[in-house]
Amino acid sequence: MAGVIVYEPDDESDVEGLPWAVTFEASAGDEWASFVCGPYERDEAVALAEGVLAENRGVTAVVEPLVPAEQPKDVLEIIEDLQSYEDEDEPATPAAE
Numbered sequence: 001m002a003g004v005i006v007y008e009p010d011d012e013s014d015v016e017g018l019p020w021a022v023t024f025e026a027s028a029g030d031e032w033a034s035f036v037c038g039p040y041e042r043d044e045a046v047a048l049a050e051g052v053l054a055e056n057r058g059v060t061a062v063v064e065p066l067v068p069a070e071q072p073k074d075v076l077e078i079i080e081d082l083q084s085y086e087d088e089d090e091p092a093t094p095a096a097e
Contacts, residue, residue: 002027002057004049007064018065020045024052027060039066 009015019039026032038045042065049061069075 002053002060004046004053005060005062006046006049007062009065015065018067020063021066022049023062023064024049025060025062026058028058030058 007015020042021036021038021040022045023034023036025034037048040048042063045063049063052059052061067078069078
């Protein structure tokens with residue numbers, strides 16, 4: 001699947017002012033290692049991704065903010081927050097009888 005995938009934050013997400021990165025990946029059966037470019041402003045990252053796709057349709061570009069994490073605990077806190085957010089979105093399942 002080639003294309004540009006842009007992270008669209010929900011209303012509660014605070015990504016304003018964060019730098020953005022673009023991860024380029026092989027698509028359509030092509031084989032090469034993905035790589036990350038950045039940091040950019042959001043609009044610059046999207047423009048770069050779209051420009052690459054205009055030249056080469058066999059690429060997938062993922063545009064997303066760079067989250068500042070300096071310590072392992074920072075990353076673990078982000079993961080915990082994301083997991084609890086996902087748990088809130090899941091509908092309750094009935095208990096097994």
